[in-house]
Amino acid sequence: MSDLNLLFRNRIGIPQDEVITFQNLDKVLEKTAKAIPFENLCIIENRTKEITKENLRSKLFEQNEGGLCYELNAILYLFLYENGFNPTLIRGVIYNPMKQQWSETGNTHVANLITHNGQVYLVDTGFGGFLPLKPVQLSGESVVSSNGEFRVDRVDSEHGDYMLYMKLNRKDEDWKIGYAFNSKEEIQNITELNEVQRIIIEHPESAFNKKPLITKLTDKGNITLTDTSFTEWVDSALNKEIINEKRFNEIRKEYFYL
Structure with missing residues (x-):
């Protein structure tokens, strides 16, 4: 190995x-x-x-x-x-x-x-x-996981030939587009x-070059940390804490081991 x-x-x-x-x-x-x-x-x-x-x-x-x-x-x-x-x-x-x-x-x-x-x-x-x-099969057939329902449809667009759709648990009632991709460009x-x-x-429009973002799934939902807040989804309950820099550094170590 x-x-x-x-x-x-x-x-x-x-x-x-x-x-x-x-x-x-x-x-x-x-x-x-x-x-x-x-x-x-x-x-x-x-x-x-x-x-x-x-x-x-x-x-x-x-x-x-x-x-x-x-x-x-x-x-x-x-x-x-x-x-x-x-x-x-x-x-x-x-x-x-x-x-x-x-x-x-x-x-x-x-x-x-x-x-x-x-x-x-x-x-x-x-x-x-x-x-x-x-x-997720590239056939339109949906799969269900602990995070929601997902499917990939054949959709020709300027961005490729397939799209991922999703209905997230606790958040979505209707299907939403996740992203498009080109299966032929490897x-x-x-x-x-x-x-x-x-x-x-x-890139000036990049979502990841301005503020810190840390997220991961948990056994009961997910946790997300930014420079101003810490959000926990536990089952169907949402808890959000407004934080400062000191608390940010505490949480990144305690919950994310970073």
């Missing part, structure tokens, strides 16, 4: 001898979502590094940090490959339902596609609090993700 495979398993709590199959991939995705936070502290603290296998390994498994979509799905891609899958990294464009517009940063969302029994599935562990937590090497990182760092 490779070093990265072992370290990934240790981080999310999967035994070394457990065989990873399509049937238990939802378990991997759920454990990953609860163990590794979606966060942008490296960008805010001006300490980003080049996206390489070695740097991802160091950040996520030696320093026990989290990351954004291009880091979290890249490390998942490497883990899936180590465990006998044949994953493909693709890029997508996030949709903002509140503003009813596509992200001005363009196709900077990164996710994985895998094939099982001739069917293609979207596998995403880098979508913050909007994670499907299960492979990322050939993870070093290509440096372009994505550069855009996220530099």
